[in-house]
Amino acid sequence: MIVIDDVIVSDAVVDEQFVCDLNHCKGGCCVDGDAGAPLTDEELDLINHFVDLVKPYLTDEGRAVIEAQGHYVYDREFGWVTPTIAHKMCAYGYVDAQGIVKCGIEKAYNDGLISWRKPLSCHLFPIRTKASHDGKHEYVNYEPRQDLCKAACSLGKKLKVPVYVFLKDALTRKYGAAFYEVLDKIAKEYKR
Structure with missing residues (x-):
């Protein structure tokens, strides 16, 4: 250590x-897991601040989940996490033309609309x-x-x-x- x-x-x-190989895993880390992406307290404020700029990048299902459950949800094991669609894909995800699950938050960041790249737990994976x-x-x-x-x-x-x-x-x-x-x-x- x-x-x-x-x-x-x-x-x-x-x-x-x-080295991530998205052509093989198809962004499966945004789908597979026990809960959504863990969030820091600071990230809760960032989601609240940027959510309206991110929503256009999300799926209809993702937007519906966020409207119904909130911008984030509490998980007993992981604390505050992103909501998921039917306990699978992160509500902030979308599927691109190659069938790869990508992050709507990161897409908004890459397009210069927001200053937050994505949840740190996702960036570190x-x-x-x-x-x-x-x-x-x-x-x-x-x-x-x-x-x-x-x-x-x-x-x-x-x-x-x-x-x-x-x-x-x-x-x-x-x-x-x-x-x-x-x-x-x-x-x-x-x-x-």
């Missing part, structure tokens, strides 16, 4: 390789973070879905891209550039 300040990073984050029981540390673990992410694991190995490198933007967004620089330095020394 790698410890940087109060963050404990699993060795797998630097040892394993991963397949990394999951969790606070320690005493709240003093945060664990950073690599948790790809065994079947769903098989192609991404293979592509990562083929291209030799470590998980932490693939997720540089997301890790920097969460912990800052200085954290990422330290992680990168440790990972490179660790590989020697």
